[in-house]
Amino acid sequence: MILIISTCKEKLHELEFVKPIEQVLKTKKISFFTKHYSKLKKGDFANASKIIICGTSLQDNQFIKDINCFRWIPEINKPILGICAGMQIISLVYELERQVKELDIKNNLNHALKTQTEIGYYFEFFNRDFLSLEGEHEVYHLHNNYISIPKDFVSFTKSRIPQAIKHKQKEIYGVLFHPEVRNKKLIEELIHM
């Protein structure tokens, strides 16, 4: 059972950022359940074999204000894929792990979040296999921000900003692009892992 997590402040945006992911799983006859991050309960993680954290719209940064809702990520020992906002969340949470004081957390959030708008199709070069992607691939971007690679992660792309990252030990993946548009195989690779 796959847990799909919505990061959309507006429910209408889920048709754009969550439903396409659900469609990939439906096509492959994979069972899943979907929840907004603010509605997650401990039992949800126990019921999930893998977790996908979806993206949201360009103007929606509510998930950053609510970053503490995601502090469970380092504690869950299950494969996770973060898409766009999902990747930013994973990176931020791991950055925050190193912070102790609230003041540090606020300062660190502002410091970690960097601006780089990319909208539309771009070519990215994957310098080794990343969930079935290797070499040059066209990907769909829709983001205003990115986060530097967290300490425990490595980058898989030859790019100016991190586009695909993985935790050094755990099966935690992040992509800044939207694989549900052009690279559905990446999602399939995760669910069949």
Add this chain to the structure above:
Amino acid sequence: MKLALLFSGGKDSLYAGYLAKKYGHQISCLISILSENKESYMFHTPSIEKTKIQAQAMQIPIIIQKTKGKKELELKDLEEAIRLAVKKYKIEGVITGAIQSVYQSSRIQKICNKLKIECFNPLWQKDEIEHLNDLIKNKFNVIITGVFAYPLDKNWLGRKIDKKFIKNISELNKKYKINTAGERREYETFVLNSPLFKKGLKVKSFKDTKEGENSWRREIELK
């Protein structure tokens, strides 16, 4: 949220608007782009002048922006229309009927991002057959007003999107790779009635014109 619906008069933009309303948003105005270029990359033109009549049927104000339809320059005209909607109707976002076209959607996303307003694409990546079935299920009365790809011909003009249409277009998809939702502009549609309409429209008369080898357009008069 107060939103503007980018409105061509066809099935996709209207169904996107229907979903926005269903999810609790207010459609404060419609925006239609009247392109002089029938081959416009961004805007579909058949029957767009009739969008005024559709707007009246929905009792929603409409902004009609004319454009020469030249690539990229037409985006400036779209931006101008959205800026007007922000100023006049205080909209906080735009709804589009984009399903697969990254060309269209990414350009609208860029304009909205520049203006710092939301961009909703509720049909994004939606399965085309599911979309056609949803139109029927939700009582959308949609007719074909243009066909632009072989083997679609004059006989398809005026056809209603119903179960038989879905069956026939699916057969053409298998045999000729015709996109079932007309996403590659194989066909274009006009909505005569939907849950957003206060009153349905009827075709009073029509005129069919052959525009090319595999290209037919139906101009309709409404009552």
